[in-house]
Amino acid sequence: MLRGRGHAIASAFAAYSEHNYYRRVRLPKLLTVPAFRQRACDQIDDDVLRGFWSWYDDLSEASRAQVIAPLMNKVRGFLLRPFVRAAIAGGPSTVDMDEILNTGGICLVRIARDALGMETARLVGSIVVARTWQAATRRARVPQRQRRDRGLYIDECHNFLNLAYPLEDMLAEARGYRLSMALAHQYLGQLPKELEEGISTNARSKIFFNASPEDAKKLARHTMPRLSDHDLSNLGVYHVAARLVLGGEEAPPFTAVTEKLSPAIPGRAKAIRKAARVNTRPPVADTDSASGRAGQSTADPRRAA
Known part of the structure; x- marks a missing residue:
C-alpha cells in the first residue's frame, strides 16, 4: 500500500492526469526527467499541485529517489503487463x-x-x-x-x-x-x-450466518445477552441471527430460517451472455495509434471486464 510521500505523489499525479489519459503511462518520465516534468507542470492551473511539484523539484536526487521508490515498484507491475497497460492507459x-x-x-x-x-x-x-x-x-x-x-x-x-x-x-x-x-x-x-x-x-441492521468461533467472539457483542458467541458459531444451515433497527431503534436479537435459493432457470445464463455480446460494441480503431503496430491485437481489454 502506498503511504506517506509516495501516496502524496500518486494523488497529485492522479489529479494532474484525470483528463489526459495519455500521460498516465508517462508517470516514470514525469518523476525522473526534469524537462518533461517542467513542460507538464506548465499546464497545471491548480496552485496546490504547483506547490507540490515545486517541493518535489527542490529535493536532492537521493531524497527524490527515496520518495518515489515505493510508487515506482508498483508502476512497474503495470508497465510490464500489456493487458494492464492497455486497460489503464490505452485511451478514453x-x-x-x-x-x-x-x-x-x-x-x-x-x-x-x-x-x-x-x-x-x-x-x-x-x-x-x-x-x-x-x-x-x-x-x-x-x-x-x-x-x-x-x-x-x-x-x-x-x-x-x-x-x-x-x-x-x-x-x-x-x-x-x-x-x-x-x-x-x-x-x-x-x-x-x-x-x-x-x-x-x-x-446498523445486522444478520449473521454461521461464524467461526474467533469471529463469533467479536460479533456476539451485538447480540448479547440473548445470543452468545456459542450460538453464533453453531447456527444450522439456512439459519441466521439478526439484530435489526426498526423505527430508529435497535430491536432485540432473534434467530430465523431463510429460504433456499430458487433453482437455476435453464438457458438463462446463455441468454444473458448472448444479450451482452449484442450490447457490447467493439471500440473504433485509432488509426494513428495503431500505425506501426502490425500484428498486435487492437481489442480493448476493458471490454472483457
Missing part, C-alpha cells in the same frame, strides 16, 4: 461509470490474480473502486429524488483498500448517494481495525 475508457449509475446497467470487472500477480491485481481493483466512488460522488449534482439505487459489490474486499479515500468513510457517505456496498471477505482479521469499526457503526 469505453465504460462510462456515470451512465451505469445514473441510467442503469451492470459493469462486471474480472481481475485475474494468477495472470496479473497479487500486487498488480490489488492496484487495478482499487482503481476500479475509486473510479466508481468518484462517479457516485458526482451524483451530488442530481436531485436526491432522482438518484436511482445502485450497488457496488466487492469480492475479496480486503485486497482493494489502496484508496485515496478511506473505505470506512465511503460507507458512511454512500447512503446519501443511494449507493449500497456489499463487501465480501473471509474473516474479520482480514480487515483493518478502522474499516471493521466503520462497518460495525454504519451497517
Whole structure:
C-alpha cells in the first residue's frame, strides 16, 4: 500500500492526469526527467499541485529517489503487463461509470490474480473502486429524488483498500448517494481495525450466518445477552441471527430460517451472455495509434471486464 510521500505523489499525479489519459503511462518520465516534468507542470492551473511539484523539484536526487521508490515498484507491475497497460492507459475508457449509475446497467470487472500477480491485481481493483466512488460522488449534482439505487459489490474486499479515500468513510457517505456496498471477505482479521469499526457503526441492521468461533467472539457483542458467541458459531444451515433497527431503534436479537435459493432457470445464463455480446460494441480503431503496430491485437481489454 502506498503511504506517506509516495501516496502524496500518486494523488497529485492522479489529479494532474484525470483528463489526459495519455500521460498516465508517462508517470516514470514525469518523476525522473526534469524537462518533461517542467513542460507538464506548465499546464497545471491548480496552485496546490504547483506547490507540490515545486517541493518535489527542490529535493536532492537521493531524497527524490527515496520518495518515489515505493510508487515506482508498483508502476512497474503495470508497465510490464500489456493487458494492464492497455486497460489503464490505452485511451478514453469505453465504460462510462456515470451512465451505469445514473441510467442503469451492470459493469462486471474480472481481475485475474494468477495472470496479473497479487500486487498488480490489488492496484487495478482499487482503481476500479475509486473510479466508481468518484462517479457516485458526482451524483451530488442530481436531485436526491432522482438518484436511482445502485450497488457496488466487492469480492475479496480486503485486497482493494489502496484508496485515496478511506473505505470506512465511503460507507458512511454512500447512503446519501443511494449507493449500497456489499463487501465480501473471509474473516474479520482480514480487515483493518478502522474499516471493521466503520462497518460495525454504519451497517446498523445486522444478520449473521454461521461464524467461526474467533469471529463469533467479536460479533456476539451485538447480540448479547440473548445470543452468545456459542450460538453464533453453531447456527444450522439456512439459519441466521439478526439484530435489526426498526423505527430508529435497535430491536432485540432473534434467530430465523431463510429460504433456499430458487433453482437455476435453464438457458438463462446463455441468454444473458448472448444479450451482452449484442450490447457490447467493439471500440473504433485509432488509426494513428495503431500505425506501426502490425500484428498486435487492437481489442480493448476493458471490454472483457
